[in-house]
Amino acid sequence: MTQITSFNGFPKECSEFFNYLVTNNSRDWFNSHKSEYESYVLAPARSFVVAMGDRLSQIAPDIHAEPMIDRSIFRIHRDVRFSTDKNPYKTHLGIWLWQGEAPRMENSGFYFHLEQNTLMLGVGIYRFSQLTLQKYRQAVINQQMGEKLDSAIASIAHKRNYSIGGLYYKRVPRGYDRNHKRAELLRYNGLSAAQETKIPDEFYSDKLIEYCFVRYSDMLPIHQWLVDLTR
Secondary structure, three states, rough: OOOOOOOOOOOOOHHHHHHHHHHHHHHHHHHHHHHHHHHHHHHHHHHHHHHHHHOOOOOOEEEEEEOOOOOOEEOOOOOOOOOOOOOOOOOOOOEEEEEEEHHHHHHHEEEEEEEEEEEEEEEEEOOOOOHHHHHHHHHHHHHHHHHHHHHHHHHHHOOOOOOOEEEEOOOOOOOOOOOOOOOOOHHEEEEEEEEEEEEEHHHHHHHHHHHHHHHHHHHHHHHHHHHHHHH
């Protein structure tokens, strides 16, 4: 089993690795730099998952923070079978900590995304399952749940330039009132909040945990609304 050390930040070589990968996206290059990926990306990512999970447990007691590939750490290999883009590797680091007992991506959770010189933090569900989509639409038109959603979005929208994501459909789905006061929310196929910035100085130290925690806490109302929805 891989030993996980205390989290002390990501090294500068982590972002540099992805900068190089953008222009060297080949199996030969990756294989010759695999040790760098493991040392500068994967090892600190595992430490981050453990430390972030411990911190998030204060606001999400049953958080899943599993420092393994295909659990909290997204694999770097791309599935190119049905894609016109045949580059074999993702040029970003994705980390996911989730709350709930459904398959991991069907739960609301906390997302961490490093891509070259940018850091994005988010919460929510990127795309609803069909069952959750139906529950979501019914909740949007329900007076109590709908008003709670309005409050959750309003409490986030004015803080730190967060964006609300999920708008997908051009029209309100059939069977729902096009003039409903939350008609636009009925056009969503997922619900999330996010903030994207340049890589902050905290990225390179243990202060990153608190940096992320503050922002995840700001966005928590949407996460909590979705957790209630999917219970």
